[in-house]
Amino acid sequence: MSKNNDSNQFRKVDVDEYDENKFVDDEDNGESQVGPDEAEVDSLIRQGNLMEALQAVLKNPPINTKNQNVKDRAEALMLKVLSAFKSSDIEKAVQSLDKNGVDLLMKYIYKGFEKPSENSSATLLQWHEKALSAGGVGSIVRVLTARKTV
């Protein structure tokens, strides 16, 4: 039988890229977003002012940026703040957030679930329970349907 000695590089072409009807998301300028201010959040944690730390870490979410490092740093910082809380204070902290804050918190919680470390799942689950009672199923739906994740 004859063997096909021609190049089969064509198999590596991504045909979807050449589809003229391909849906492209609206490009948003996210280069200016740097994520929450680490120094500020760290100092607030050390001072023991956890409510303020939570508010600070929820500012400037790196939603639109494509820089993976920024997102990782923000997630790590968020985890630090969430673990610093005592279980009994979690509910009060969630109550202090507005609707958008609860949605953003849910986004971070699910991001944290993606890469579990030793103790993170337990704290995240506690936060998840409280955030769920505040935001309802709708906040989880918004995490799932968001095109730009934190």
Next chain:
Amino acid sequence: MAYHSFLLEPISCHSWNKDRTQIALCPNNHDVHIYKKDGTKWTKIHELKEHNGQVTGIDWAPESNRIVTCGTDRNAYVWSLKGEVWKPTLVILRINRAARCVSWSPKENKFAVGSGSRLISICYFEQENDWWVCKHIKKPIRSTVLSLDWHPNNVLLAAGSCDFKCRVFSAYIKEVEEKPGPTVWGSKMPFGEVLFESGPSGVSGGAGEGAGGGWVHGVCFSHSGNRLAWTSHDSTVAIAEGGKTSTISSLSSETLPLLCVSFITENSLVAAGHDCYPVLFVYDGTKGSVTFGGKLDVPKQTSQRGISARERFQNLDRRATSSETTEQGLESLHKNSISQISVLEGGKSKCSTFCTTGMDGGMVTWDVKSLESDLKDLKIV
């Protein structure tokens, strides 16, 4: 609140005739069944078999008594009653994907079909050739059109689509109508012009983090046509007022996504979806805010009987709670997602009854007055 279970299959779509004695629905197959009301019973009087694919949209024109149906076979048929039989006329839509939704215009001289081909077909009847002709609205739609609603002036059309946007188009056909007067949405309305496009959701408040949104499942104009409401797959409901393009008020709800929405007065809307019960939203025009008005469903019947210790442990074993309710299912009338709402009496300005159909094959007619008296905190402004 009467619940009537038509069949076991989901009801894909439905439409009522003018005096609300007959309902045309699709039982999730290629046909349309027409049921007639006899007192409290429903009897099937007609079966319309012409489509080759699932029928995805039905609309019954009240004045001219014609039914338009569209389906996944990329066709639409206009049915007219000749004597005792419904006769179909094929409409060539020139689409290469399934048709998703169809709607007669208020004057019933044209209808719009939304499809997966990323366009809307506006069809009107051409007298000289005795057939239905269609024109396409393509730009700037980038994905399937899921829902349509006409403005009362017979020219403007709202479309919700899977590219996360809700838009208002002009569907002005010069062959069948005269130039429309200016409205709050704009004054220049050539065919296909976009008069309004919703930005990514999360416009009102929230540091830009609500970008993206979700598929727009349901759209509805208010009775006057000045307000437009739409529900989206990210569990939000939003209302825009024509003329003031920046005021889009949206509410992130706590429920699962809502699939259909309808105004019942100028300020209140009823929406229903995957949560199996309708909910009421109230819009405050002066503050520009949408608030959750309440859940519209039968009040919970709390069982008074005590629960034995044995049952308590059994419940703990089976369901991890020792709660008293032994109901395994949902406590709402509908047992599965509600896919369509239609206003029965009163129009969109003072609706007194509306009807919902869903994936459980059931249809419920809701009476607004009795809902208001049953559910004490409800206020329909």
